Amino acid sequence: MSVYKQDIPDIIVARLPRYLRALSVLREKKLTTNSRELGEFLGYSAAQIRKDLSQFGEFGKQGTGYNIDYLTKQINEILNLDREWKMVLVGCGNIGHAILNYSGFSSNGFHVVAAFDSSQELIGKKINDTITIQDINNLEQIIQENKIQIAMLTVPGSVAQETAEKLVNCGIKGILSYAPVILSLPTEIRVEYIDPVISLQHITYYLSK
Amino acid sequence: MSVYKQDIPDIIVARLPRYLRALSVLREKKLTTNSRELGEFLGYSAAQIRKDLSQFGEFGKQGTGYNIDYLTKQINEILNLDREWKMVLVGCGNIGHAILNYSGFSSNGFHVVAAFDSSQELIGKKINDTITIQDINNLEQIIQENKIQIAMLTVPGSVAQETAEKLVNCGIKGILSYAPVILSLPTEIRVEYIDPVISLQHITYYLSK
DNA sequence: ACGTGTGAATTTCTTCACAGCC
DNA sequence: GGCTGTGAAGAAATTCACACGT
Numbered sequence: 001m002s003v004y005k006q007d008i009p010d011i012i013v014a015r016l017p018r019y020l021r022a023l024s025v026l027r028e029k030k031l032t033t034n035s036r037e038l039g040e041f042l043g044y045s046a047a048q049i050r051k052d053l054s055q056f057g058e059f060g061k062q063g064t065g066y067n068i069d070y071l072t073k074q075i076n077e078i079l080n081l082d083r084e085w086k087m088v089l090v091g092c093g094n095i096g097h098a099i100l101n102y103s104g105f106s107s108n109g110f111h112v113v114a115a116f117d118s119s120q121e122l123i124g125k126k127i128n129d130t131i132t133i134q135d136i137n138n139l140e141q142i143i144q145e146n147k148i149q150i151a152m153l154t155v156p157g158s159v160a161q162e163t164a165e166k167l168v169n170c171g172i173k174g175i176l177s178y179a180p181v182i183l184s185l186p187t188e189i190r191v192e193y194i195d196p197v198i199s200l201q202h203i204t205y206y207l208s209k
Numbered sequence: 210m211s212v213y214k215q216d217i218p219d220i221i222v223a224r225l226p227r228y229l230r231a232l233s234v235l236r237e238k239k240l241t242t243n244s245r246e247l248g249e250f251l252g253y254s255a256a257q258i259r260k261d262l263s264q265f266g267e268f269g270k271q272g273t274g275y276n277i278d279y280l281t282k283q284i285n286e287i288l289n290l291d292r293e294w295k296m297v298l299v300g301c302g303n304i305g306h307a308i309l310n311y312s313g314f315s316s317n318g319f320h321v322v323a324a325f326d327s328s329q330e331l332i333g334k335k336i337n338d339t340i341t342i343q344d345i346n347n348l349e350q351i352i353q354e355n356k357i358q359i360a361m362l363t364v365p366g367s368v369a370q371e372t373a374e375k376l377v378n379c380g381i382k383g384i385l386s387y388a389p390v391i392l393s394l395p396t397e398i399r400v401e402y403i404d405p406v407i408s409l410q411h412i413t414y415y416l417s418k
Numbered sequence: 419a420c421g422t423g424t425g426a427a428t429t430t431c432t433t434c435a436c437a438g439c440c
Numbered sequence: 441g442g443c444t445g446t447g448a449a450g451a452a453a454t455t456c457a458c459a460c461g462t
Binding site: 013014016017018020021022025041042043078079080081083085087094095097098099101102104105108110149150152173174175176180181182190192194195196197198199200201202203204205206207208209 | 234251290296304307311317390412416
C-alpha cells in the first residue's frame, strides 16, 4: 500500500511534528501509549490519531497500542528526520542573533552552518565561537557546496521578498521566514511563517476589550 | 444580524490577521481592492475571502470591491485591535532578550510593560533603557495593577507548564508560548505556540532526502 | 459591466462504530 | 478485555454560480 506525497493532506502532515513532541514527553515515563492517551495529550480525538497514522502504515498493535520508540522512528522517517539538515540563516539583526545562540535546533538535527548579512558592520563578526557572519554575496557558493535546501529568513520585511528570490535562485527549497511579509515564490518552494504579531492578533479576538 | 463569538469558526478568525497584512501592503499603492486581488495576494480563492468577511458584516460594494481603509478598520475592530494591549514577558534568556529588543510589537499596538525571570543574575538588569527585569514573585502585582491579559512565555520547556499555571492564576487570559511544550490549561485560556522546530519538521516532509 | 453576498453543491475533514487481532 | 485500522456517516470548510446593487 504505497503512498505518494500528493495523496496526504497537508493538514495531516502538519500534525505529525506535534505527535513527535508528545511522544518524546510520554517516553520519559513509559514504553507504550495508545490513541486515547496521545489524543488527550494533544487535544485531538483518538479516532483522528488513528486515522492520521493509518495514512502512512500500520504502526500499532490491537489490544496494546503503540510502541513509543517504534512510532517515533516511523514518524521521523516519514518527515525525513532520519538525517541531519544543514541550513543557512540570512539576516543577522536581533532575531537572527537570537537564533544563532539558540541550541534547540541542533538538538533536533537542524544545523545552521552559515550566516549572512549585507551590512559591512556585521560581516566578519564571530557569533558563539562557531559562526562568522559572511557577506551575502557568498550565499550561492556556500549553499551549493553544502547542498543546502533550507534557509531561515530573518531580514527586515522591506527586503524579504528580494532576499527570498535570491535564496530560491541559489537552490533553496524550503524557507522558514520570520519576516512579517507574505512571500510570493514558485509553488514548489515550501514556505513556513513565524509571525508573532499574527499570533497575538489571533489571541486578542478571544479577549474582552 | 448580530454575531456571537462562538458562531465563527476559528479557522476563519485565524485568517483575519493575514488579511490585515495584505491590506497594509495594498494600501501603499491604492485605495480600493477586491476579493480576487486579495485572494491572489494571500493564496486563497476569491470566494473564500468574500465568505469569510460576510461572517462579520457587509464591508464591500458591488461593482467596486472593498475600500481598504474601511475594511482595515472593520477587521481591526473585529480582532479587538482598536486599542493598545499591554503584555508581560516571562523568561529573559536568549529569546526573551530578542523579543524585548524587537520593535515590531509596539508598532502594532502590543507593548511589553514588564519582564520577569527567576535567576538572580538577571533580576535588576536593565534592557533597552526601558525595561528592568523583575523577580517573578512580582508577577501577580504587576498583572493586576495593569489589568494585563496577555503573556509571552519564553522560559525553558522544563518549567513552561508550571509557569503557565502561575500566569493563569494571576489572571492572564492569553499566552503566546515559545516553549517547545504542549501546555495543559483551562479551555477558556487562549494559547498560541511559536515553535520553529515544528515548522522545520513540517518543511522537511516536502524536501528530497 | 463589475464585483459583492449568499444559498446550493461539492469537497474535505472528523467522528462513529465495529470487525478483527492481541 | 483492550485497542487498532477502517469503511460509512456526519460535520465542516470550500467552491460554485448567480441575483442583485452600483
